[in-house]
Amino acid sequence: MILAKLNEVIRASLNAYNDFDVYVPANILYDFTWHVFADHYLEAVKSRAYNRDGLFTERQQRGGAWFTLYRVLRTVLKLLAPIMPFVTDQVWRSLYGESIHRQLIEDPDPRFDNKEYLNMLEPFMEFNRTIWTYKNRAGLSLNEPIDGGVIYAPEVLKPPLEPELKAMHKIREIKFGKPAGSYEVLDESLPVYLIK
Structure with missing residues (x-):
């Protein structure tokens, strides 16, 4: 569900950047990061990510929760880099040891284009x-x-x-x-x- 929404965010942000528009990505990324990802997805994924009660399989934990958290973090940082170059570069260097400005922003992953999941959001x-x-x-x-x-x-x-x-x-x-x-x-x- 969150990866389907992330694909929408990537498309809208890249289209705006291609038109030299930073207003649209700034607002889309703010809304997605705070009002969708932080408010709802992080709350929902905690139980799966930590799996303290053993309710989920290791595949659901690592391949589902951890993979998704990692993908969203990396993608949001890359999409924010043109708007917030210094902050995103510092965070990226702390996590990955190199500059974010040498990274490519990947196109949306078609594996996650799922209207059914988008309609659930x-x-x-x-x-x-x-x-x-x-x-x-x-x-x-x-x-x-x-x-x-x-x-x-x-x-x-x-x-x-x-x-x-x-x-x-x-x-x-x-x-x-x-x-x-x-x-x-x-x-x-x-x-x-x-x-x-």
């Missing part, structure tokens, strides 16, 4: 915001589990994201779709439900 972020708002209203810290209830999430998030959603939000039981019977609506626009 906004519901995923909205689901996160809904759960965070619910926990805040219930007086729970973000790392406290949601006990005594079943969270119903949108169907679009089911296939690939169920383990991350459960681990990220400490949800004991998660189901997908709309529940039958009585329930609490946590977010009507998404929708997200809670049965206690």
